[in-house]
Amino acid sequence: MISDNIKRVKENIDNALVRSNRSDSCKLIAVTKFVDMERIRQAIEAGIQSVGENRVQELRYKLDFFKSYNLDINLIGQLQTNKVKYVMGQVGIIQSLDRMALAKEINKQALAKEIMQNVLIEVNIGSEEQKGGITPQELQNFLEEVSEFKGIRVKGLMCIPPFVSAEEVKPYFEKMANLFTKIKQQNIQNIAMDELSMGMSNDYEVAVEFGATMVRVGTSIFGSRI
Numbered sequence: 001m002i003s004d005n006i007k008r009v010k011e012n013i014d015n016a017l018v019r020s021n022r023s024d025s026c027k028l029i030a031v032t033k034f035v036d037m038e039r040i041r042q043a044i045e046a047g048i049q050s051v052g053e054n055r056v057q058e059l060r061y062k063l064d065f066f067k068s069y070n071l072d073i074n075l076i077g078q079l080q081t082n083k084v085k086y087v088m089g090q091v092g093i094i095q096s097l098d099r100m101a102l103a104k105e106i107n108k109q110a111l112a113k114e115i116m117q118n119v120l121i122e123v124n125i126g127s128e129e130q131k132g133g134i135t136p137q138e139l140q141n142f143l144e145e146v147s148e149f150k151g152i153r154v155k156g157l158m159c160i161p162p163f164v165s166a167e168e169v170k171p172y173f174e175k176m177a178n179l180f181t182k183i184k185q186q187n188i189q190n191i192a193m194d195e196l197s198m199g200m201s202n203d204y205e206v207a208v209e210f211g212a213t214m215v216r217v218g219t220s221i222f223g224s225r226i
Contacts (some may be wrong), residue, residue, distance in 0.1 A: 002042045003046035005222075005223075006047060009028060013026050016208035017208060020210075024213070025213075026214065027072075027214045028215060029050045029052040029074055029076070029214055031076065031221075031222075034225040035218075037062070037065055043222070044071070049072055050072040050073075050074065053073070056077075056079065056080075056086050059091070073091045073092055074094075076096060076197075076216055078096055079094060079097075079102060084102070093195070094106065094117060094118070095158045096120070096122045096132070096158065097119040097122060097146075098122040098124075098132040098133045100146075103119075103145075106149075110152060111150060115151070117152055118155050120155055120157055121157050121158065123139060123158070123159045123176065123179065124136075125159040125161050125175055126172055136175065143191050149190075154190065157176065157180055157193070157198075158196075159198045160198075161198070166205070166206050173211075173212075176196065176198055176210070177210045177211045180211065181193075194213070195213050196212050196213050197216065198212045198214075199212045199215040199217075200216050201217050201220040204216075
């Protein structure tokens with residue numbers, strides 16, 4: 001059952017926090033891609049307060065439902081510039097800011113709506129050609145440029161590491177944690193390192209051990225999807 005799955009995931013997160021001697025918490029984001037409303041409702045009744053959607057079209061379809069439960073809504077999938085207008089001010093955080101053209105469009109739309117849009121910078125921590133994201137080498141310059149945008153508030157970093165074993169993923173999470181700490185110490189204006197979003201169903205416990213403040217879990221909650 002979904003409620004049992006959520007209980008298990010939360011226990012695993014708590015145990016990982018203990019193992020890593022962390023005194024803070026880690027937010028569980030339920031990834032609702034391809035999940036119907038009834039199963040999402042079951043997850044909400046079992047204590048889920050934060051959801052993550054990958055696709056703008058599906059997010060728009062579910063938006064009123066999410067808002068009716070006052071959920072913390074995250075866009076976690078790649079965002080096309082021509083769809084920015086549909087999510088501005090509708091989600092708590094856009095977790096997938098991965099290129100300058102997108103940053104400029106988010107800023108433009110935010111200023112037009114007179115809002116400040118929270119974002120996470122997606123880092124291509126494995127330097128994989130098929131994935132979006134800012135490379136670790138480009139991150140510093142990217143942050144400094146985005147810090148000048150008046151419609152964007154950077155809240156932290158996000159990554160999707162290579163799909164490898166729990167043991168093999170450790171160097172990628174460690175590298176993300178080091179980047180996160182390094183940037184935080186710089187105190188760049190308009191750049192806050194409050195959130196480190198990393199870890200999914202196959203590796204979220206390891207991510208917590210390396211400092212994740214958010215994990216994005218779908219399959220371990222809802223089961224396999226098409």
